[in-house]
Amino acid sequence: MTPEEFWKARTIERWAESAGHHADPPHVHQERLRVLEAFCNYTERSPDELVAFCFLRKRATGDRFVSVKRRVTVNEWLAAFVAEQGWKAKEAVQKANIVRSFLIHNGVLIQGDVWRGD
Amino acid sequence: MEFKQVVGNRRTIRYFDPNKPVEPEKIQVMLEAANRASRAVNADFTKAIVCYRDELTDEIREQLKTPTMTVQLDLAPVTIFWYGDTTFADGAQARLKQLVDLGALPVTHGWSHAYVDDVAYAQVVQPLSKDAMASTWAVSVECGLAIAQAMLAGVDEGLGVGLHAFNGANAKEVLKVPDHWIPMWVLLVGYPAESPDGGGQRPRPPLEHNFFRGAYGTPWVEIPEVTERLKREGMIQEPMNAERRHKEVRELAERFGLPL
Numbered sequence A: 001m002t003p004e005e006f007w008k009a010r011t012i013e014r015w016a017e018s019a020g021h022h023a024d025p026p027h028v029h030q031e032r033l034r035v036l037e038a039f040c041n042y043t044e045r046s047p048d049e050l051v052a053f054c055f056l057r058k059r060a061t062g063d064r065f066v067s068v069k070r071r072v073t074v075n076e077w078l079a080a081f082v083a084e085q086g087w088k089a090k091e092a093v094q095k096a097n098i099v100r101s102f103l104i105h106n107g108v109l110i111q112g113d114v115w116r117g118d
Numbered sequence B: 001m002e003f004k005q006v007v008g009n010r011r012t013i014r015y016f017d018p019n020k021p022v023e024p025e026k027i028q029v030m031l032e033a034a035n036r037a038s039r040a041v042n043a044d045f046t047k048a049i050v051c052y053r054d055e056l057t058d059e060i061r062e063q064l065k066t067p068t069m070t071v072q073l074d075l076a077p078v079t080i081f082w083y084g085d086t087t088f089a090d091g092a093q094a095r096l097k098q099l100v101d102l103g104a105l106p107v108t109h110g111w112s113h114a115y116v117d118d119v120a121y122a123q124v125v126q127p128l129s130k131d132a133m134a135s136t137w138a139v140s141v142e143c144g145l146a147i148a149q150a151m152l153a154g155v156d157e158g159l160g161v162g163l164h165a166f167n168g169a170n171a172k173e174v175l176k177v178p179d180h181w182i183p184m185w186v187l188l189v190g191y192p193a194e195s196p197d198g199g200g201q202r203p204r205p206p207l208e209h210n211f212f213r214g215a216y217g218t219p220w221v222e223i224p225e226v227t228e229r230l231k232r233e234g235m236i237q238e239p240m241n242a243e244r245r246h247k248e249v250r251e252l253a254e255r256f257g258l259p260l
Helices: A003-007 A010-019 A026-043 A047-053 A068-085 A089-104 B003-009 B024-035 B058-064 B071-075 B092-102 B113-130 B132-156 B168-175 B224-232 B242-256
Strands: A055-057 A064-066 B046-052 B078-085 B160-164 B181-190
Touching: A003 A026, A010 A026, A010 A047, A010 A089, A026 A047, A026 A068, A026 A089, A047 A055, A047 A068, A047 A089, A064 A068, A068 A089, B003 B132, B024 B046, B024 B078, B024 B132, B046 B132, B058 B168, B071 B181, B078 B132, B092 B113, B113 B132, B132 B160, B132 B181, B168 B181
Parallel strands: none
Antiparallel strands: A055 A064, B046 B078, B078 B181, B160 B181
16 A cells, blocks of 8 residues: 555545544644554555455345454454554553544444543 | 432433442442332343442453443443343242232232133243243343333432443353343443533434324324423423533543544
């Protein structure tokens, strides 16, 4: 995936539009994109492929559904990614949840860590 | 708190204060409210397992989590897993006769030991308990009654509550649930981290939309004076204010590091 392909991904546009990122200061949005880009590189998947990974089709009907197992896998990837980046405490939770925000706004209901400290 | 205020105050709370413990005394009040619910054939349909988050091992907490039930389980100090017992017919005959003897099932309404033996148990309760679909229907309705009372008792005690679905297979293994219990709902309990009014009452259609008089097609006609009284007494409250709610959600997301 080239940087150009990353920035032009349909799922990135959808995320920004659905979450109202255009109203945020540019540096805030850039930081989100940097986290997502790093995670995409870590998983060797484009943003569109990452969203598609979370969906499967039922053998009997062909209906598309959000896979529990695939979401568990994404959460495992996120835990490993966050550890590799060296993020800790609240920053680790927030950064992982940037990626989850991207998935959520693309139709993947996924939850992860919560920061319970003060 | 007055009953109407309790009904009006109940919300599905999604943000609990994770560090404010819930007193076991208050949980007992909720369980007793469930225990006092209306129940057919005076049977123990409803079972519950109360889990204090911080009493569970990390391993068990992780096993109970799913990608759709992680935030809630981390935030709520108490989780009540509700189950329905499909063996509700066991002992039903004796319980019905006890109610006849006590006069709760009175002779004026046709009740007798003979009716219990020959009809109520033999022709109704026992066959119903052997029909999987009918049995699941009965268990579900009866558990719903008990769970609703527990929820309202929690609100009355100043707690926040939220009812959700859960992964029955995972919970069965972790909580050592018997085979004859079927999963109902999980009730999250704690002190709200969000405003207790949850941003206002959720949208509800007017009564005429769902309730009828005499027959379907003749809507129940609201009595305006009653509606006004219910507003004064707290059952009907201000509707949700989206702007205020979104602002609060942003603040909570910042506090807990959650996605936006």
